[in-house]
Structure formats: C-alpha cells, structure tokens
Amino acid sequence: MQTTVTKALKGGEWLxxxxxxxxxPEEFTEEQRMIRDMCEQFLQTxxxxxxxxxxxxxxxxxxxxxxxxxxQGLLAAAFPEEYGGLGKDFITSTIINDYLGAGHSFSVAIAxxxxxxxxxxLYFGTPEQxxxxxxxxxxxxxxxxxxLTEPNSGSDALSAKTSARLSEDGKxxxxxxxxxxxxxxxxxxxxxxxAKIDGDKFSAxxxxxGFEGFTQGPEEHKMGIKGSSxxxxxxxxxxxxxxxxxxxxxxxxxxxxxxLNIGRLKLCAAALGGTRxxxxxxxxxxxxxxxxxxxxxxFGAIKHKLAEMAIRTFACESALYRTxxxxxSKEAELLEGGKPYNEAVLTAAEEYAIECAILKxxxxxxxxxxxxxxxxxHGGNGFSAEYNISRxxxxxxxxxxxxxxxxxxxxxxxxxTLKRALQGRLNLMGAAMEVQKELMSIPDFGSxxxxxFAEERKMVANFKKAILLTxxxxxxxxxxxxxxxxxxxxxxxxxSIYTFVAESLLLRVIKLSGSEGDSQVYKDILSCYLxxxxxxxxxxxxxxxxxxxxxxxxxxxxxxxxRFTKAQPFNSKDARRRISEVLIQKxxxxx
Numbered sequence: 001m002q003t004t005v006t007k008a009l010k011g012g013e014w015l016x017x018x019x020x021x022x023x024x025p026e027e028f029t030e031e032q033r034m035i036r037d038m039c040e041q042f043l044q045t046x047x048x049x050x051x052x053x054x055x056x057x058x059x060x061x062x063x064x065x066x067x068x069x070x071x072q073g074l075l076a077a078a079f080p081e082e083y084g085g086l087g088k089d090f091i092t093s094t095i096i097n098d099y100l101g102a103g104h105s106f107s108v109a110i111a112x113x114x115x116x117x118x119x120x121x122l123y124f125g126t127p128e129q130x131x132x133x134x135x136x137x138x139x140x141x142x143x144x145x146x147x148l149t150e151p152n153s154g155s156d157a158l159s160a161k162t163s164a165r166l167s168e169d170g171k172x173x174x175x176x177x178x179x180x181x182x183x184x185x186x187x188x189x190x191x192x193x194x195a196k197i198d199g200d201k202f203s204a205x206x207x208x209x210g211f212e213g214f215t216q217g218p219e220e221h222k223m224g225i226k227g228s229s230x231x232x233x234x235x236x237x238x239x240x241x242x243x244x245x246x247x248x249x250x251x252x253x254x255x256x257x258x259x260l261n262i263g264r265l266k267l268c269a270a271a272l273g274g275t276r277x278x279x280x281x282x283x284x285x286x287x288x289x290x291x292x293x294x295x296x297x298x299f300g301a302i303k304h305k306l307a308e309m310a311i312r313t314f315a316c317e318s319a320l321y322r323t324x325x326x327x328x329s330k331e332a333e334l335l336e337g338g339k340p341y342n343e344a345v346l347t348a349a350e351e352y353a354i355e356c357a358i359l360k361x362x363x364x365x366x367x368x369x370x371x372x373x374x375x376x377x378h379g380g381n382g383f384s385a386e387y388n389i390s391r392x393x394x395x396x397x398x399x400x401x402x403x404x405x406x407x408x409x410x411x412x413x414x415x416x417t418l419k420r421a422l423q424g425r426l427n428l429m430g431a432a433m434e435v436q437k438e439l440m441s442i443p444d445f446g447s448x449x450x451x452x453f454a455e456e457r458k459m460v461a462n463f464k465k466a467i468l469l470t471x472x473x474x475x476x477x478x479x480x481x482x483x484x485x486x487x488x489x490x491x492x493x494x495x496s497i498y499t500f501v502a503e504s505l506l507l508r509v510i511k512l513s514g515s516e517g518d519s520q521v522y523k524d525i526l527s528c529y530l531x532x533x534x535x536x537x538x539x540x541x542x543x544x545x546x547x548x549x550x551x552x553x554x555x556x557x558x559x560x561x562x563r564f565t566k567a568q569p570f571n572s573k574d575a576r577r578r579i580s581e582v583l584i585q586k587x588x589x590x591x
Contacts, residue, residue: 023325070140101273105227117144213238224394268363432472
C-alpha cells in the first residue's frame, strides 16, 4: 500500500505514503533559535510580571505591550519587507507563535493581531489598502481585529445577518448589524468585518474605528483569558467607503475560510508554548512540595502524570513543525514558479488544510490535558489564584472553541480527505482496496525485520490501514448518508489524528536516534505513545464499525481492525518513570 517518498507529501497524502524525512525543532537555524530565545525573554520580562494587571484590563496596558512587541519586530516577522515586515519564513513565524504562547491573554491578543487581524488585508487587499494599513499594523501603531461571529451565527458563519448596501451616490457601503466575541475589539483600530451585500453576497470590508455609525459594547466577563479584550460591535447605518471593500463581492467566504487554515496551525503552536510552561511549573512544584516527609515528585502517580504531559507535548510538537515545514516548502516552490506572494501563501495553507485541522484539535486538547493534570499535581493550591496553574487552566478552555470548534475540525478532517479522493488528488480508493485484499489473505508470519524501528514503522503503517478499512467501509455502506453520521466521522477523525501524530513522532525519534547523547528518553516517549495509540485507534474503529455494520461482515472487519492495531507487550510504567526522571532531575521541561 505505502511507498516511501523523500520530498514533501501533498496534503493528506501521509495516509497512503510513508515519508522518509521530517523537519524537527532540533534543526532550527541559529537565527531561529535567537528569535525563540527573544520571545522567551520578552514573556519573562514584559508579560509574566504583569499578568495580574493584564487580567484586570488596566487601561492602555495591553496596547502598550503590543507596541513594545512591535518595536522588537514580533508583529512583523513573517510579512514582506515592502510593507515594513522582516520577510521571515513560515517556520520562523510559527516559532514566534509557539514561544509567545505562554503569555496567557497577551498571547491571544498578539496572535489575533498578527493572524486574523492583519492577514486578510495582506492576502486579499488591493495595493492601496496594503500600503495604507499594513505598515501601521506591522509596527504596532495600529491594532487589527476580525469580525465574523454573530449572536446567531457561530460555526455556521455564512448565515450571518449583518447587511451591506451601496449608498445612492455609490460612495459608501452602509452596514447594519451586530458582531460578537470580537478579540481585540475594545482597542483595535482596523477591523475586517463580514456582511452580506443586498442580502446574499457574503463579502468583507475594512472598517476603521471612528467610522460613522460604528460603536462597540462593554468588555465581556469571561471564564478565562480575562485580559483579552472581547466586545460586541454594532453597525447602525455605518458608512464604509467603497474602496474599503476587501476582496471581491460575494467572495467573503474565501477570506474567512482560508485565513482559518493558518490560524489553526498557529493556535496549535501557541498551545504548545503554554504546555511547556505548565509542565515546568508542575515539575518545580512537585520537586518542592513535600508530603509524607518527601517531595511528591517521588511518587509513582505524580511521575505518571508528568511523563504523560511530556509525551503528548513532544508528540504534538513533532507534528506541528513537520506541517510547518511542508507549508514553508510549498510556499517557496510556488514563489519560485512565479506565483504572487499572497496566492503562494494561501495555496500552501490550503494544501495542508487537513493537517492544520488535525493540529488545532491535537494542540488545544494537549494543552487542556496538561493544565488539568497540572492543577491536580498542585492539589488544593492548584485551585488558588495565587498559583499560575489556575490561570493556565482557565485560559486553556477557549482553545477548543477558537478557530472553529474541535467538533467542526474533526468533521472537516474527514470531509476534506474524502473530497480530495473524489477530486483525484488522493488515491484513497486504490489504497483501501489493497487493505481489503490483505484482509482476505493469510497473515504474513515471516521472519522478523531487525532493522532499527522496524516494529514501530509497521505499527504506524498498520494504523493507516485501520483508518482505510474503517473509512472505506463507512463510505461503501453509508454513501450519501455518511455526512449525517457525525459520530462515525469523528471516530475516523480521531484515528487520523493519532496516526498522523504517531508518524510525526516516529520520524523525529528516528532522526534523534542518530544524534549524540542518550536518546532513550525519546524512544520511551515513542513507545508509550504508540502503545496507547493502538488501543485508542482500536476503540474508535470498533465504535465506528459497530454503528453501521453487523453479522459476518462486522466480525471480519473487527478481526482486521485488531490485526492492524496489534501492539507487543510493553512495560509502560517503567518507561514513564524514566521520562519523568529526566524532567524531575532538570526541574523543567527540557525536551
């Protein structure tokens, strides 16, 4: 079924092909490491000491911090030099999102500004719009915001009710409507606002603070990210100059959905920044908190938690930078082929939209797991506002809702994969038929392959077969009804998430095994992740098959599923203890 390729795979192609290489954080350039360290230093000196003031939304504070970030080039890194940007690559911009990700509400503000607040103008703006707005947005003089959600349109963004009509003199579009949950809305200068022209042409507009008929509501009182400005916006006969139409009339969906692809990857990056800090806080607390006359870090239950936090973080990071490199390489390829900058970036992001959705789910749920276990390690103190882990816990929860809910993203993973198969972009049918043939054949009990990581490679290859078996059967059995079987689709999505992350982790550990130093901790992380992933993939596959198959057909497919998720006996307790000892001895997350 699989062929091994050394060049970058197409989006979704990892399901039917085996990649021979991967880009990892260990390969950051010297400049990228310097930028990473600068981000860490900025957080430690400018943000962390002010978290309490930020959470209380001290007037002007967040704005001033954004301006400081602009002075250090953190708002402009990935933007073209012609607009005041630094012209850095996609990996570098991912690093910035990652290593500023532990800044709580500040991280939300800066990510919204540099992402959805600025990118629509960069990618879809006219030359005049770019020259007018981008230099000030990149310097931090102006702050950007994005206005899509309405009280009655969240995940169903295209059902928005905000309207726009051309004035009689043809000079303005007149907007009427309401937007809600607008990040940076309370202090932004420039807003990308979506509205329907003449009731049906979903379009986007650049709206400036101060436009006639544009007002905002008070700050929302939220469970978490309390320092992030979140308001409602109101448009009452708001006059927007015709030259502020963004993109084409009726093509606002292209702006809304394309921007989200990159946003999903960047959200995963920011979540990872948060996980590392939460793990470090938890390790340091476990090393100093004593019960029964010894540090709680000595206890097996705590070691298990610390190890699992590290396993999921390291695995997710592997998938993040694998995908970031693919997008970066695709951008470079398209630019060399003569594509304009904005088209190259958007096309590259769309190519890996499946992987971006996977990362969004994995990143947000990894952070949620880590901060939850972090609170547990802190015990009663974790419930106290005096300890930062409680803030991390509250702030984490929004990430499963931002950038499309995790449920929507799970549905998108499968929907986009199947659509690409129908379009001929992915040969899923051929791969699924090969799996069916294998199920009908006698299992191969030949001699064991003793090459390094042969067993792990086989496990990941079999995980892919489990997905193809389950998804192929679902398509054949349910056909057009499949889109309404959301539970089945989410089962298949979870199988895909675990498999993509497992392969990314495997490729990274293979690369690290050839480096100097003790690589045992990486092998332990890999073994633990694969061992658990096998059970999780089996469970999701069984649940999916049970939902639409029965009788002999079901029994045969269940047998195949068990074959493809087989894992050798493994002492995960000892492996986790070895992983936790690395964290405990170094008193930080060092991986």
